[in-house]
Amino acid sequence: MLFTTSFLSLAVLASTITAAPAPSSPFPLPDGYPSPSPNQLKQIEKLAGGSLPNGPLPTKLTPAAIATLQLIELNEAFEVAYFTSLLHNITSHAPGYELPYPKYDRDFIIDAITAVQNQEQLHALGINGILKSAGAEQIAPCEYKFPVSDFLSAITLANTFTDVVLGVLPQAQTVFGSDGGDETGLVALLGSVIAQEAEQNGFYRTVQHKVPSAAPFLTGEGPSFAFTFLKAVIVPGSCPGADLVSKSVPTFKPLTVVSKPGDRNETVKYSVEGSVAADKNEIVYLSGQNLPVVVPIYNVKSDDGKSTFEALLPFDEGFAKGLTIAALVKGTDAKFMSSSQVAEKTVYGPGIIEID
Numbered sequence: 001m002l003f004t005t006s007f008l009s010l011a012v013l014a015s016t017i018t019a020a021p022a023p024s025s026p027f028p029l030p031d032g033y034p035s036p037s038p039n040q041l042k043q044i045e046k047l048a049g050g051s052l053p054n055g056p057l058p059t060k061l062t063p064a065a066i067a068t069l070q071l072i073e074l075n076e077a078f079e080v081a082y083f084t085s086l087l088h089n090i091t092s093h094a095p096g097y098e099l100p101y102p103k104y105d106r107d108f109i110i111d112a113i114t115a116v117q118n119q120e121q122l123h124a125l126g127i128n129g130i131l132k133s134a135g136a137e138q139i140a141p142c143e144y145k146f147p148v149s150d151f152l153s154a155i156t157l158a159n160t161f162t163d164v165v166l167g168v169l170p171q172a173q174t175v176f177g178s179d180g181g182d183e184t185g186l187v188a189l190l191g192s193v194i195a196q197e198a199e200q201n202g203f204y205r206t207v208q209h210k211v212p213s214a215a216p217f218l219t220g221e222g223p224s225f226a227f228t229f230l231k232a233v234i235v236p237g238s239c240p241g242a243d244l245v246s247k248s249v250p251t252f253k254p255l256t257v258v259s260k261p262g263d264r265n266e267t268v269k270y271s272v273e274g275s276v277a278a279d280k281n282e283i284v285y286l287s288g289q290n291l292p293v294v295v296p297i298y299n300v301k302s303d304d305g306k307s308t309f310e311a312l313l314p315f316d317e318g319f320a321k322g323l324t325i326a327a328l329v330k331g332t333d334a335k336f337m338s339s340s341q342v343a344e345k346t347v348y349g350p351g352i353i354e355i356d
């Protein structure tokens, strides 16, 4: 058993924090994370199915590479907390996480999530190790609020945040390859992490009875979309690491996707806090590795500081199954050649659309 009694109550507290004065954290974990001893690290590596890379680490990184790694670390630390909580819920038979036979193979699922929880610890320890080696500030775990309370919703959310991560890690590789630093080693390292997270995602999709591989080319976005999405699960004020990343990565106001579209041309309903106008804003979609697709918005209704509106999701135009990102941008009739051009004009986003 991985969990002590004191950890259990702290985990429950951390996930139900609303207005407590001093939110508590599940860290450090009983296995020593985020600062395991050498023996504890050996045990994490055993459960993860392999070790941290043992080659030399970079001793110099560009500011762009440091900011990129700090954002990745922020996400890896969240994933450690998430899968720790999920594993705890499953192993303690929490309501909603019972995994009744024969619908679920509970032992297999526990093996899978145990591997993931330990693998994520090594991702997080590895990235912080690189930051440390280069004399850059490391990122500590924060407190989080998870908007799920049953197994299938938890796996569905894991699928979505892994999609978002898979969308931004290739951009991190681009940074390492083009920022003028000597960071080509990180391109290959990140490549192995992308493949690893994609293996996880095939499992999350299979559990939901989705085809394991969503599309031929997965959707890319960028750091601002990924960070905005991540910030929603971080307890405000609990996270110096998020404050640090905020200095280099801007975030957007939330764009809520109200309806759940299918795999065909369809009208999607959106809502935002604030006012929008059909002659001042439009929706841009990022899907697969295609150029961004721009569509007008219509049926705009504003009331009490909130707005709702609609826009076509032209899925039949070559959209990818799995993740599509919607962004409400300022201006109309723009042409976008990349997700970073979209990010520059984005006011509200990312609208998260998952097409089965």
Ligand SMILES: *[C@@H]1O[C@H](CO)[C@@H](O)[C@H](O)[C@H]1NC(C)=O
Residues within 6 Å of the ligand: 015, 016, 082, 083, 085, 086, 089, 094, 146, 147, 148, 149, 150, 154
């Ligand atoms: C674990 O269960 C608690 C209590 O229901 C819940 O708040 C939390 O979101 C769950 N965690 C996960 C990852 O499903």
Ligand SMILES: *[C@@H]1O[C@H](CO)[C@@H](O)[C@H](O)[C@H]1NC(C)=O
Residues within 6 Å of the ligand: 265, 312, 314, 315, 316, 317
């Ligand atoms: C889907 O919508 C696009 C954009 O409006 C349109 O060009 C295309 O003909 C539509 N396809 C189908 C199958 O309805």
